[in-house]
Amino acid sequence: MTVHPSLQPAIDAWTHSIEAINELVKPLAEGDWNRPTECPGWSVRDVVSHVIGVESEMLGEPRPIHTLPRDLFHVTDEFSRYVEVQVDVRRCHTALEMTSELELTIIRRSRQLRNETRSPRTPVRWPLGAGPERTLEHQLTMRAFDVWVHEQDLRRALGAPGNLDAPGALVARDVLLAALPKVVAKDAGAPPGSAVVVDVHGPVEFLRTVRIDADGRGTLDSSVSLGPAVTLAMDWETYLRLACGRVRPEGVAGRVSAEGDPRLAEAILRAFAVTP
Incomplete structure (x- = not known):
């Protein structure tokens, strides 16, 4: 069996965007990882950490056991608290640690997606906290959407515009x-x-x-x-x-x-x- 045709556009859009993120951040100096983005409270490092963290959960990796600081003003509810754990746990990581983990995550997720044989209607757990199950097609569409939107967050923060008409843009x-x-x-x-x-x-x-x-x-x-x-x-x-x-x-x-x-x-x- 191969990937269902209705899943391929979302997978292709996800692949295009996450590889673009990898190319964007690979040459960055340490200081560039601290540039602020339009995501409240998040730097370039934090946005990449979020992408890595969600894709790691899609791979079935256990969530980090981590206590958040009390002074994160942008953490205002349970959803943002859930998301922030994967971000805060990487705030001390170096540029090399970030790029190495991102590359490994892309390799592993790409392999997982290439081997995806389930029906688009298969109910799956949503990776971002509690909530109802979604279909596999919806889950992959939302990953393509999220990764492309964060690619654009990084491009604006780094002054590197592009890909506004990419496959992920049409998903968005x-x-x-x-x-x-x-x-x-x-x-x-x-x-x-x-x-x-x-x-x-x-x-x-x-x-x-x-x-x-x-x-x-x-x-x-x-x-x-x-x-x-x-x-x-x-x-x-x-x-x-x-x-x-x-x-x-x-x-x-x-x-x-x-x-x-x-x-x-x-x-x-x-x-x-x-x-x-």
Whole structure:
């Protein structure tokens, strides 16, 4: 048996992004590992530590037994506490230790993924703390999404832009768009019968309309809406940073164009972040 065809795009996207991360950090001097990223409280080292830690858990490695310091301001709930253990335990690691562990993890995970023969619908444990089982396809899609987003975190921190149209970018587009109807309808409270258009340009381009039905539920389509309540236009990287909570709306005000109801537009942008 071979890898199921519906799993291969996520595996290919994951491979492209994690190998790009490896190439980015391999030549870094010790001091560069301490550069801050847009992930609150995390340096370049911390982002790479997170990637290593999650992939290690996907390999079935036991979690480190480690007590977190009490002064980590960005650790605010059980999820962030769970994630932080794999990060904090590596904060004293040298550049050589980090790159060596990353390379070994990539080799082992790539071998595991090449030998994946399960059905896409196989229920699997989610690696990041407690929660319901997910399908294998969903799990691999979310790993491709997470690794590409963190590749972009590292690129911005290191001043090395690129891969905004990589396979992982298309995975990220679909993941983030799936969350958009809830953002508009429930979180921002767009009124029944209204429509909100999001127009994104750049390396990844798309135009989507969220339509709110009579019961206040949102649906997403790619048709043009006449007379939408709000139209938001921005470039792809800005969409990514907003939707992943890397920046607040006021931080990218000059890169977002909003037309229509200003209060609804503000509410949507305030609720735009959909990742933990």
